[in-house]
Amino acid sequence: MQTTTLSRIGLWAAWGFVALVLVFLYAPLIPPAVNSFEGAGGDKGLFVNYAAILTDQRLVAAGRISLTVGLLVALISPLLALLAAEAVRVWRIPKLVLGVLLIPLFVPGISMGVATALFFQTLGIQPSLLTITAVQVIWALPFAFLIILTVMANFDPVYREAAYMSGANRLQAFFEVELPQIHPGILGAAVFSLILSFNETIRTSVVQGGRNTVQTYLWSQYQQVGLSPNLYALMTVLIVATLLLIGALAVMDMRAGRNRG
């Protein structure tokens, strides 16, 4: 009796600790939104700092680049991850592929940026949308790869065997039997890659040359002149966009969970 009371208190204390940690993790999501309304209100309207973003050509250009690169990363990372996962299955080389593909997780952002910049410079490739996309694809890839590996591992090979028995070749078996089953996972990897593209600042800042994404624009403005209400509005837009994408991811996951059983 006494032990159960004690262990119950211990468990409550443990969950209290988890709640406290979560408060610390979520607290930074709030200040940018608060600061983005500085000087707003009255006859200027509530969203004056948000409106200012749209009239600033540099910000609009940066936003366009962020979106373009994000969509490219969302397209390319899952596709490459899918091919890599298939290669692991066909050639049975999980250790090699995992070992190389997970390296970007463990290289400091600035080091990966410098290395990629020097690599492109050596090949004579000028900084462009392509170099920005490449460095972000490499960053998103380990995550996309792990997600797709998980999804493929949960796919029962019996279905594939059944397809072969009914006379399908490898490609048909993949496109007509396996893909319909694993496509939620691939879509999830795509959304995740888009989120990680929005998350990326430092690597991009080294390889971008004269262009700016929203994220690197914030970073360079901070270093040159400091932050302003407009930039806080921009951060808030970025946070809200990320949260919406995460929400979409959660909804997809719940649906997949219902289909799982």
Next chain:
Amino acid sequence: MPRRWTETLARAAVLGLPLAALFALILGPLAITLVISFWEKTGFSMRPAFSAANYAAFFSGVRLEVLMRSLWVAVSATVIMLLIAYPIAYLVATRVREALVRPVLFLFAVPFLVNYVVRTFAWSDLLSRNGLVNSALVSWGIADAPLDWLLYSDFAVYLGLVTAYMPFMVFPIWLSLSGIDHRLVEASWMLGEGPFTTFRKIVLPLSLPGVIAAAIFGFVGAFGEVAVSLILGGTGYQLLGNAIQSALNVLHYPLAAAISSVSTLLMLALLVAWSRMFDIRLFLGKIMGR
């Protein structure tokens, strides 16, 4: 027979080429950086050479201090992160219903996914002299005056590092904890061991692959940090990432390459040691579907 040949060739092209391109894009930059780290700087450019001058410049004077501080900060921050991430992962693995595991882990994924430079800006705002934390402390009477050591201090840097890298570390630790065969724990109980001994002799050793993987991730992140040190440490607070950044700012690419290579080689050494100690496929058993 010829059909098999074409199929093998087609597969080699469809799977092999993208994979080769990926390997080149990941390993190529790291290799070229290592080569360039031995080159010489000339004015605004560099020229091929084989000189250790960049490493000599890195391992002496102010930069050596930065290296030493980075090592210390990264090691101590990683210990703090593990002390927070492990209990959370343990709770999720042992005390949360199967149906709730994903939602709880999701709670830790959300802040990790929001742009971390933006989150660091937010911390500098919260911790400033007239920020939310100081206002609260003063108005609740906990502090008489705003605290100066909240921002531009070791405290702020550690807070920024821990909140940046710790959430992700919960996942590999949870992965290895949830992969432990429960019969081993039950066997330990049957042999009359209490919860603490069981944890020390069974659970902790078996969860080490995840713990070490998480530790390497946190350590390397903190070691090569740029944003947290600049924004929360204030001017003059440098970690290794800032040393690379300042070498870039004066266009000294070979030096930036040398410092980058040091961090990359350190990371590779840690990863190789990790894969020697543990079977990566055992660790990813859940993911690889075994």
